[in-house]
Amino acid sequence: MSAVIADPRAVAETVTDPELPALTLADLGVLRDVRVHDGTVVVDITPTYSGCPAMGVMRADLLHALHSAGFDDVEVRTVLSPAWSTDWISDDGRRKLAEAGIAPPGPAPERTAGPVPLQLGPPRRTASCPLCGSADTEQISEFGATACKALRRCRSCREPFEHVKEI
Amino acid sequence: MHEETVYDALTNAHDDAGHWAFGTGFDEPLAGVDTTVPDGVDPADLGVYCLMLGDDALVLAQRLTQWMTNAPELEEEVALGNTGLDLLGQARLLLARAGSVGVLGRSRSLATASIPDEDALAYFRDADEFRNTGLVEAENGDFARTMVRLLVASTVRLAVFARLRESRDPVLAAIAAKGVHELAYHRDHAARWVLRLGDGTPESHRRAQDGVAAVWPLMADLFTATDVEARLVAAGVAVDPAAVRDEVREVLTTVLERATLTVPPWPDDVAPRGREGRHGEELTALLATLQGLARQHPAATW
Numbered sequence: 001m002s003a004v005i006a007d008p009r010a011v012a013e014t015v016t017d018p019e020l021p022a023l024t025l026a027d028l029g030v031l032r033d034v035r036v037h038d039g040t041v042v043v044d045i046t047p048t049y050s051g052c053p054a055m056g057v058m059r060a061d062l063l064h065a066l067h068s069a070g071f072d073d074v075e076v077r078t079v080l081s082p083a084w085s086t087d088w089i090s091d092d093g094r095r096k097l098a099e100a101g102i103a104p105p106g107p108a109p110e111r112t113a114g115p116v117p118l119q120l121g122p123p124r125r126t127a128s129c130p131l132c133g134s135a136d137t138e139q140i141s142e143f144g145a146t147a148c149k150a151l152r153r154c155r156s157c158r159e160p161f162e163h164v165k166e167i
Numbered sequence: 168m169h170e171e172t173v174y175d176a177l178t179n180a181h182d183d184a185g186h187w188a189f190g191t192g193f194d195e196p197l198a199g200v201d202t203t204v205p206d207g208v209d210p211a212d213l214g215v216y217c218l219m220l221g222d223d224a225l226v227l228a229q230r231l232t233q234w235m236t237n238a239p240e241l242e243e244e245v246a247l248g249n250t251g252l253d254l255l256g257q258a259r260l261l262l263a264r265a266g267s268v269g270v271l272g273r274s275r276s277l278a279t280a281s282i283p284d285e286d287a288l289a290y291f292r293d294a295d296e297f298r299n300t301g302l303v304e305a306e307n308g309d310f311a312r313t314m315v316r317l318l319v320a321s322t323v324r325l326a327v328f329a330r331l332r333e334s335r336d337p338v339l340a341a342i343a344a345k346g347v348h349e350l351a352y353h354r355d356h357a358a359r360w361v362l363r364l365g366d367g368t369p370e371s372h373r374r375a376q377d378g379v380a381a382v383w384p385l386m387a388d389l390f391t392a393t394d395v396e397a398r399l400v401a402a403g404v405a406v407d408p409a410a411v412r413d414e415v416r417e418v419l420t421t422v423l424e425r426a427t428l429t430v431p432p433w434p435d436d437v438a439p440r441g442r443e444g445r446h447g448e449e450l451t452a453l454l455a456t457l458q459g460l461a462r463q464h465p466a467a468t469w
Contacts, residue, residue, distance in 0.1 A: 044199075049256060051259075081341035113333075116347060116351045167352075
């Protein structure tokens with residue numbers, strides 16, 4: 001029997017997201033799998049967006065956490081398929097987003113095989129204000145400070161807030 | 168190996184070339200991905216095809232970032248930056264895929280021997296080695312023309328990527344499946360701007376119509392397959408550009424009509440130019456900016 005210091009999955013699940021530090025990579029659905037193969041801890045992560053600049057930091061944070069817990073052989077692998085979806089954000093993750101003042105995403109648009117229909121109207125997305133709870137909110141910008149967020153404003157309390165957009 | 172801090176881990180996580188990849192010290196984007204080439208596919212063709220799709224994204228990303236500090240409003244600057252970032256991410260994956268099938272081959276020079284494939288390909292190829300279309304390399308022009316070009320480029324790319332999800336190359340299929348969601352967002356965003364400008368003031372309408380006039384001829388060489396593409400279409404790996412023409416035409420016509428803009432006659436097909444490495448001076452100038460730092464200081468760290 002090998003001398004297991006800690007459960008590598010439990011260690012990996014403590015690592016937080018560099019851009020949303022209130023959430024773990026597991027909450028976000030970015031952490032796809034943790035397994036031990038021939039004495040090596042193999043961790044699978046998937047990017048939220050193709051250009052997500054945080055992937056390198058995530059990889060380094062996972063290596064650091066697992067090395068610190070005594071796992072010397074760690075391999076962090078990128079998994080591209082299936083593509084990440086906001087539906088993978090856990091209920092816990094959604095609650096933590098709201099607590100951090102960021103409106104969690106609604107259900108992701110359905111993924112179909114054929115051509116993607118054109119959306120000429122304003123995005124039909126809605127989000128309740130994470131500060132006062134009002135449903136009366138409007139979009140200010142389709143793009144926010146990171147690729148995964150849009151900017152909205154609450155018409156009731158007048159506060160702007162970020163919204164994780166559905167993909 | 169136990170790193171003391173996260174920052175040590177960042178710089179030590181990889182070999183000596185770790186400071187490359189856009190100077191971030193970050194990972195190679197395909198780290199850990201199974202990059203085996205499917206049976207019956209010529210790796211050289213696959214590499215060139217990845218360059219075509221990757222260079223389109225890299226060059227358009229560079230064009231969009233030229234709007235940084237110049238966009239008409241702050242939100243739109245963030246939007247163009249984010250769109251460019253998505254495209255840059257797609258470019259990194261595709262150039263890394265091109266490198267993984269050996270596209271650099273013997274053209275690897277001493278200067279690029281120690282840096283990741285994606286960087287060697289982005290920074291150390293000359294203009295005639297780039298495979299992007301003329302559509303993405305053309306100057307931005309004003310904001311209206313930029314949005315018309317973004318609409319056309321993202322409509323074409325989305326139509327190609329939607330089909331590429333079925334590619335026999337699992338890496339290309341995965342990159343496409345991810346890219347589809349991003350490209351749909353880019354296309355719809357650009358379409359709403361064209362709508363707003365075309366159906367806006369007389370001045371914005373005039374500028375949007377001028378933008379259409381400037382961009383339309385750039386579609387002439389988009390829908391004819393190169394020999395490389397034709398072979399890969401037969402092998403079930405690539406998308407035939409001719410197959411997306413009707414869909415592109417329908418989308419663009421819908422947007423322009425809703426925007427009260429006149430749809431010009433569809434340009435006659437001509438043989439591929441940019442896909443075969445034939446470019447205008449605009450690409451040379453763009454690459455001088457994109458590549459200057461890396462070429463002057465190939466061993467720089469930051």
